[in-house]
Amino acid sequence: MQASKADIIFGFVIAAVAGMMFWQSLAIATRFANRFTPFYFTPGFVPLLLSGTLIVLGLTLVALKRAAFRGSWQPRGSAGDLLAARGLWAAVMIGGYVFLLPHMHFLVATALFLFLSTSVFYPKRVLVSALVTIVATFGIYLVFARIFFLSLP
Amino acid sequence: MHQVLEALAFFAREFVHILSPPLLLASGLSVLAGIMVGALPGLTATLAVSLLVGITYSFDTTLALVILIGVYVGGVYGGSQTAILLNIPGTPASAASAIEGNLLARRGLAGQAIGIATLSSFVGTLFGALMLLVASPLLGSIALRFGSWEFFLLAVFGVLVCGSLAAGNPIKGWIGGFLGLSFAMIGMDAMQAFPRFTFGNIQLNGGISLIPAMIGLFAIPEIIDSLARKDRPAIIHKVVGVLPRWKAFKRHLPTTFRSASIGTAIGIVPGAGEDIAAWVSYANAKRFSKEPELYGTGSEEGLVASEVANNACIGGALVPLLTLAIPGGSVSAVILGALFIHNVRPGPLLFTEQPQFFYQIVAMLVIAAGFMLVGGLAAARVLPRLLQVPVGVLMPVITVLCIVGAFAVSSRMFDVYLMFAFGLLGYFLKRYGYTPAPIVLGLILGPMADENLRRALFLSDGSLMPILTRPISLILTAVILVTILGSLIQMVRRPPSGPTGSPSSGVNP
Numbered sequence: 044m045q046a047s048k049a050d051i052i053f054g055f056v057i058a059a060v061a062g063m064m065f066w067q068s069l070a071i072a073t074r075f076a077n078r079f080t081p082f083y084f085t086p087g088f089v090p091l092l093l094s095g096t097l098i099v100l101g102l103t104l105v106a107l108k109r110a111a112f113r114g115s116w117q118p119r120g121s122a123g124d125l126l127a128a129r130g131l132w133a134a135v136m137i138g139g140y141v142f143l144l145p146h147m148h149f150l151v152a153t154a155l156f157l158f159l160s161t162s163v164f165y166p167k168r169v170l171v172s173a174l175v176t177i178v179a180t181f182g183i184y185l186v187f188a189r190i191f192f193l194s195l196p
Numbered sequence: 197m198h199q200v201l202e203a204l205a206f207f208a209r210e211f212v213h214i215l216s217p218p219l220l221l222a223s224g225l226s227v228l229a230g231i232m233v234g235a236l237p238g239l240t241a242t243l244a245v246s247l248l249v250g251i252t253y254s255f256d257t258t259l260a261l262v263i264l265i266g267v268y269v270g271g272v273y274g275g276s277q278t279a280i281l282l283n284i285p286g287t288p289a290s291a292a293s294a295i296e297g298n299l300l301a302r303r304g305l306a307g308q309a310i311g312i313a314t315l316s317s318f319v320g321t322l323f324g325a326l327m328l329l330v331a332s333p334l335l336g337s338i339a340l341r342f343g344s345w346e347f348f349l350l351a352v353f354g355v356l357v358c359g360s361l362a363a364g365n366p367i368k369g370w371i372g373g374f375l376g377l378s379f380a381m382i383g384m385d386a387m388q389a390f391p392r393f394t395f396g397n398i399q400l401n402g403g404i405s406l407i408p409a410m411i412g413l414f415a416i417p418e419i420i421d422s423l424a425r426k427d428r429p430a431i432i433h434k435v436v437g438v439l440p441r442w443k444a445f446k447r448h449l450p451t452t453f454r455s456a457s458i459g460t461a462i463g464i465v466p467g468a469g470e471d472i473a474a475w476v477s478y479a480n481a482k483r484f485s486k487e488p489e490l491y492g493t494g495s496e497e498g499l500v501a502s503e504v505a506n507n508a509c510i511g512g513a514l515v516p517l518l519t520l521a522i523p524g525g526s527v528s529a530v531i532l533g534a535l536f537i538h539n540v541r542p543g544p545l546l547f548t549e550q551p552q553f554f555y556q557i558v559a560m561l562v563i564a565a566g567f568m569l570v571g572g573l574a575a576a577r578v579l580p581r582l583l584q585v586p587v588g589v590l591m592p593v594i595t596v597l598c599i600v601g602a603f604a605v606s607s608r609m610f611d612v613y614l615m616f617a618f619g620l621l622g623y624f625l626k627r628y629g630y631t632p633a634p635i636v637l638g639l640i641l642g643p644m645a646d647e648n649l650r651r652a653l654f655l656s657d658g659s660l661m662p663i664l665t666r667p668i669s670l671i672l673t674a675v676i677l678v679t680i681l682g683s684l685i686q687m688v689r690r691p692p693s694g695p696t697g698s699p700s701s702g703v704n705p
Contacts, residue, residue, distance in 0.1 A: 049628050057371060064378060064393070071392065083653040086385035086392055089646040093378045100371045107367065130424035134620065137416065137595055141616045144599070145609050157592050164423050164588030171589065179593045187600055193254065196603045196612060 050108045058101035065094035129164070136160050149195045154180045203555075207329060210555035214563055219262050223560065226263040227567040228575065230270020234290075235278045235579050236590065241271025241289075242526045243418050246410040247594075249534040250601030253407070257538040262560050264534055268527050269564040272470050272506055273317040273572055277579050280309045289470035289509075292478040292502035299494030307576065311440035312496055314572040316452065316503035321565035323456035323504070324463065324511020328518075329558050331464075332547075335519040338668075339544035344652035345662050349672040351645035354466040354522045356679050359634040361465070361472065366683035372630050376638020377645060379404050386647055399610040406533040408602040408615035409639060413632035414526065415598045416619025419591045421626070438576045448500045451481050459505030463512020466637065469525040470506040477505030511561060518542045518554055523640070526633040532640055537605070 071087030082088060140156040147155075154176050161172040187193045214223075233244040244267045252260040275290030280297035293313060300309035342350070355377060359369030382393045383403030394400040445452075455477040462473040481501030482491045491498050513524030514531075521543040523529035535542055546554055602615035622632050656662050663669045 047628075053628060057375075061378075067393065071390065075388065075390070080388075081654070081658055083658050084387075084650050086388050086390040089649055090378065090381045090392060092649075093374055093381065097371065097374050097378065100367060100374060104367050104371065130420050130623075133420045133423040133591075134623070136592075137419070137619070138616060140595070141599065141612055144612065153596055157596065160423075160592035160595070161589050164591070165586045166588075175589050175593070179596065183593075183596055183600065187251070187604075191251070191254070193251070193600070193604045194607045195600060196609060 047108075051105050054101045054103075054105035054108065056101075058098045058105070061094040061097035061101060064090060065098065068094055132163060133160075136163070144196045150180055150184055153183070203329065203333065206551060207555045207558060210552055211559040211562065214258075214262065214556060214559045219259065220563070222259055222262045223266045223563050224567045224571065226266030227270040227564050228571045230267035230272075231274035231277070231568070231571055231575055232270075232579070232582055233267065234271040234274020234276075235583060236585070239590075239594070240414070240418060241268055241274075242530060243415045243594075244271055245527050245534075246407070246414050246530045247597055247601045249530055249537065250407045250411060250604045251597075252534075253537050253605055257540060258556060260534065260538060261531075261557065262563075264531055265557065265560040266564045266567065268531070269321055269507070269510060269561065269568050270571070271527075272510060273314070273321075273503075273568050276313040276317065276503055277310060277572075277576065278583060280306060280313060281580055282583065289474055289506040290502070291471055292474040293499055293506075295478075295492065296495045296498035296502075299492075300496070300499065303494055305494070307437040308440075308444075309496075309499060310576045311438045311573065312444065312499055313503045314438070314569060314576075315440040315445055316448075316500045317507040317572070318565050318569040319452055320456050320459055320504035320507030321510060321561060321568065323453075324460050324508040324514075325558050325561040325565065326511070327460040327508075328511040328514050328561065329555075331515050332519050332554060335515060336544050336547045339519050341668060342544060343666070344648040344655065345666055345669045346672060348645055348648040348652055349663070349669055349676065350520060350522060351641040351648070353672055353676050353679070354516075354641055355634060355638050355645075356676060356683075358466045358637045360679060360683040365629060366687055368630050369634050372625070372632075372634035373638045376635035376640075377642045378638075379409070379635070380639050380642020381646065386643060387650060399608065404639060405605060405611050405614060406536065406639060407605045408611040409618045410530050410533060410636055411598050411602050412615040412618025413622040413636060414530070415594070416616070417623040417626045417632070419595055419598070420619075420623050422587045423591050425587070438573050444496065445500075448497055451485075451497050451501050452504050454484070455481060455501045455504040456508040459508030460512035462505070463509035463524050464515050466516060466522055466524055469513075469633070470509045473509040473512075474502040474506040478502045507565075514557065514561075518546060518557065519544060521644070523637060526636065529633065529636045529640060 068087040068090035072082055072085040072091055073087075075085035075087065076082045136156065136159060140152060143152045143155070146152075157176040157179055158172055161175050162169060165172065184195070188195050214220075230241065230244060233239045234241055245264055248264055248267060249260075252263055255263070272289050276293045276297065279290040279294035280301050283294050283298035297309045297313060300306070355373035356370060359371075359373040360366045361369070380403070382400055384391050384401050391401050458477045458480060459470075459473040462476060463470075478498055478501050481497055482488055485491065485495075485497055487495070487497070509525070510527075513528040516522040516524050517528045517532055519542070521532065521541070523532045532542065540546075540550065540553060598615065599612055602611050603609070605611060622635075625632070625635075652662065653659075663673050
């Protein structure tokens with residue numbers, strides 16, 4: 044069985060997040076429960092069940108992976124392996140584009156994103172990147188804003 | 197007999213309705229777009245459909261669904277072209293086709309292999325549509341007897357089965373499913389109007405929007421993954437003689453029928469997607485083959501088995517979607533979200549309240565199958581050129597479309613942030629062996645589970661006895677227990693795949 048540190052960490056994270064959800068659900072349920080609203084009818088009841096189940100599943104995952112481990116950590120899935128360099132670049136670029144959009148016009152932000160990302164991920168021809176940027180940016184703008192009348196970010 | 201004739205008359209009427217030129221044009225273009233998407237490695241039918249849900253939300257319901265169904269059918273089929281020509285399955289659903297299809301191509305029979313795959317996919321889709329037409333009203337009439345307990349148990353069953361099948365490890369699948377159910381709890385409680393887990397953010401009062409979450413979970417991880425990989429090699433075989441020969445197809449009729457039945461049946465099970473159908477059917481065909489020695493050397497029969505089954509799965513996946521509002525796979529989960537957006541409520545009442553809608557869906561499937569047959573054969577010579585478009589150019593454009601799609605639904609930047617957050621979550625989860633399908637299913641079924649459990653308990657004064665006294669509840673409970681025990685026993689006997697191991701992925705054709 045392949046096992047990794049990441050699975051164990053993830054199991055604990057799930058259990059911890061679910062634990063917080065459990066606590067909040069319990070607070071909601073007890074706040075709402077009274078003579079006329081039974082505990083099982085409160086808005087906190089189902090989240091309580093779900094978070095309880097998630098705690099059990101998270102800890103089960105930890106227990107299973109620890110048993111499979113027999114005390115030896117495997118390098119796979121370590122934090123360094125979390126994102127491959129190119130994947131990290133892609134995520135950063137998409138994130139940058141998303142957070143740039145409210146501050147710039149759609150056309151400018153999109154052109155900037157497309158040019159940078161095609162230059163990084165297809166670095167062979169800058170001319171191709173520029174051409175793709177112009178065609179795609181204006182194409183998307185025309186199709187969605189002018190033909191389908193959709194509002195763009 | 198009378199009911200069957202009535203159903204056929206309904207179907208004929210709606211079929212004619214869909215035959216209008218604008219809808220036909222939309223269907224044809226969307227099937228072609230689906231074929232292209234499916235053919236490009238890294239782009240899946242799920243990605244394309246989730247992207248289009250956001251973009252088509254302002255369209256007329258019929259037009260939007262014609263487009264979504266067209267892309268779905270084309271997308272599942274399109275993967276076979278890359279599988280045959282490049283030995284790279286365009287989608288996980290065509291992974292089984294790559295084995296025999298590419299070997300046929302290497303023998304100089306690429307055109308013939310594409311012809312067989314196209315005809316098989318056409319027959320599979322038609323069979324699935326036929327089963328949808330026959331099985332749905334039957335299941336719908338049973339579902340009319342469902343009460344709150346049954347709907348709650350059905351939601352739990354959907355999440356558990358999807359979790360068991362979608363991920364290599366059922367514990368991981370169930371964690372995904374329950375995470376999805378938990379995400380669905382965010383926002384205003386429908387019964388007592390109390391904001392849950394919103395942390396004072398009014399944007400979350402309406403809950404997690406389905407479309408941004410789906411685009412994020414399905415599309416963003418694919419984009420990041422594709423960009424992280426180096427570009428694929430472009431070794432493409434020459435394509436000649438794509439027109440399938442009836443004689444060759446006739447020889448495989450028993451396999452076709454068996455595979456179509458397997459594909460449809462697997463499609464009905466929540467979470468068991470097109471790739472599982474293709475693999476099961478392929479293995480089954482090999483077991484019953486008169487020439488098993490040909491498998492692995494370029495067997496037409498093996499190609500027929502996988503292609504018929506993965507397309508028959510489409511009709512199967514729509515059966516629980518339309519009758520119970522439980523999607524059979526990830527694409528149908530996205531289509532369910534689209535139906536909600538267009539104010540169509542699938543479920544047992546669909547057949548009494550909007551029967552025309554059900555027959556329209558079947559008609560859309562049949563028409564899309566026709567376009568797939570013609571478009572697939574015609575595109576066989578053009579597609580190899582399209583396959584040379586570098587991923588580094590294509591994916592950034594897809595990213596922009598994802599953002600436009602996520603924003604379009606409510607014109608809120610918050611939805612774009614949500615899409616990005618779910619995208620990162622999806623990427624992280626994918627790397628460690630979790631698949632997005634159970635999360636999406638949980639997100640969709642969460643409100644159904646929440647409201648029905650609380651209502652059921654309220655009506656029974658907190659007693660759990662109705663689970664045992666109501667026959668359908670009892671059956672569903674037994675099925676849930678069998679699912680849990682079966683998955684656990686299987687996990688103990690066959691150790692699960694590792695963290696970065698390949699989850700079944702089938703739910704993401």
